Amino acid sequence: MKKVFETARLGGLHLKNRLVRSATWEGIAQPDGSIAQEAYDIYDELADGGVGAIITGFTSVALHDYYFGGMMRLCDNALLPQYRKLVETIHAHDTPVIAQLALGAYYRKENGGYTQIEPDAMTTEEIRLVITQFIEAAVRAQEAGFDGVQIHAAHFFFLSRFISPAVNHRQDMYGGSTENRSRILVEILRGIRTSAPRLHITVKINANDYTLGGLDEEECVRICKLLDAAGIGAIEISGNGTSVRGVRAHQNEGYFVPAAAAVAEAVSCPVIVVGGFRSLDTMEKALNETNIEFVSLSRPLLREPDLPQKMQWNPEYVSRCVSCNACYASRAHKCVFRGRDKNAR
Ligand SMILES: Cc1cc2nc3c(=O)[nH]c(=O)nc-3n(C[C@H](O)[C@H](O)[C@H](O)COP(=O)(O)O)c2cc1C
Numbered sequence: 343m344k345k346v347f348e349t350a351r352l353g354g355l356h357l358k359n360r361l362v363r364s365a366t367w368e369g370i371a372q373p374d375g376s377i378a379q380e381a382y383d384i385y386d387e388l389a390d391g392g393v394g395a396i397i398t399g400f401t402s403v404a405l406h407d408y409y410f411g412g413m414m415r416l417c418d419n420a421l422l423p424q425y426r427k428l429v430e431t432i433h434a435h436d437t438p439v440i441a442q443l444a445l446g447a448y449y450r451k452e453n454g455g456y457t458q459i460e461p462d463a464m465t466t467e468e469i470r471l472v473i474t475q476f477i478e479a480a481v482r483a484q485e486a487g488f489d490g491v492q493i494h495a496a497h498f499f500f501l502s503r504f505i506s507p508a509v510n511h512r513q514d515m516y517g518g519s520t521e522n523r524s525r526i527l528v529e530i531l532r533g534i535r536t537s538a539p540r541l542h543i544t545v546k547i548n549a550n551d552y553t554l555g556g557l558d559e560e561e562c563v564r565i566c567k568l569l570d571a572a573g574i575g576a577i578e579i580s581g582n583g584t585s586v587r588g589v590r591a592h593q594n595e596g597y598f599v600p601a602a603a604a605v606a607e608a609v610s611c612p613v614i615v616v617g618g619f620r621s622l623d624t625m626e627k628a629l630n631e632t633n634i635e636f637v638s639l640s641r642p643l644l645r646e647p648d649l650p651q652k653m654q655w656n657p658e659y660v661s662r663c664v665s666c667n668a669c670y671a672s673r674a675h676k677c678v679f680r681g682r683d684k685n686a687r
């Protein structure tokens with residue numbers, strides 16, 4: 343019988359409970375990837391709230407990645423002192439921290455500017471450059487003291503589009519079959535394992551692209567098996583349109599549980615499921631009716647960074663997040679309701 347509030351091992355990491363903060367982009371970093379002071383405060387409060395491990399918001403591996411604004415970046419050694427400080431802030435609460443490594447899109451330098459290039463139009467050298475960027479960013483993460491990295495291959499970010507049959511129509515070793523489209527992930531994974539051996543390595547992947555001709559649950563399981571065989575440390579299951587609106591406690595929670603359960607049946611590494619968890623009993627049901635080992639949360643921790651403590655204190659407590667998604671448009675992606683009610687901080 344698994345309990346949310348029991349210690350658990352995520353690979354080599356020791357977590358005080360089975361709750362993981364799913365990556366949540368703050369959008370307040372400088373264009374070069376420098377961390378805003380406010381971000382340290384956000385992560386300090388989050389770690390203080392009792393979550394078992396924290397995955398940072400997406401952190402680009404490239405300087406010339408213009409996919410979203412305010413992205414953190416691990417693309418330059420000069421930034422290491424700032425990222426070390428972030429790690430120390432979180433470690434002060436005895437909480438492991440994983441950097442989510444991402445590429446929004448690949449941008450080719452041409453005509454004096456940068457143009458977004460989709461997987462089909464990339465040269466093999468450009469694909470190798472991206473693989474190297476991920477590996478070098480992981481080495482920097484290790485250098486900064488992070489406990490792990492997460493390869494962001496979900497939500498139609500670059501790697502998610504690359505592995506999707508709806509987007510990747512290449513006819514070389516990086517396209518066509520599931521194995522070929524996933525090769526980029528396996529090469530990044532192997533490279534990180536070799537170059538940054540101390541790191542726990544996880545991946546966030548779509549169970550379903552919800553796109554005509556895109557990745558579906560069956561192919562997601564096949565890709566996860568390939569990654570498991572190549573030594574991935576954990577797999578977090580998500581999907582396009584991940585932040586579903588209108589989630590209500592005990593009604594429509596945990597919408598990726600069936601897909602994550604199928605992956606957990608097929609692989610040997612721990613599986614984390616994200617998406618619409620608002621109550622402790624729904625989380626424990628998912629943990630005990632399947633082989634899923636961890637539950638991850640994003641919006642509930644924007645609403646209440648101390649939700650883990652509240653739930654541990656009162657198991658009946660349900661998240662106050664109403665899944666309106668207004669935080670996507672607010673400054674620093676803070677919950678728009680914070681501070682408006684008596685009991686919320
Ligand atoms: C403001 C905001 C920023 C997000 N940023 C990221 C991100 O950086 N990387 C990522 O993989 N998912 C990101 N997500 C998606 C969440 O990690 C999560 O998959 C999704 O919101 C569903 O989980 P929830 O119901 O617990 O919020 C973000 C979600 C929100 C609301």
Ligand code: SF4
Pocket residue numbers: 641642644645662663664665666667668669670676677678679
């Ligand atoms: S704005 Fe607040 S209540 Fe609305 S989805 Fe975001 S965290 Fe939840």
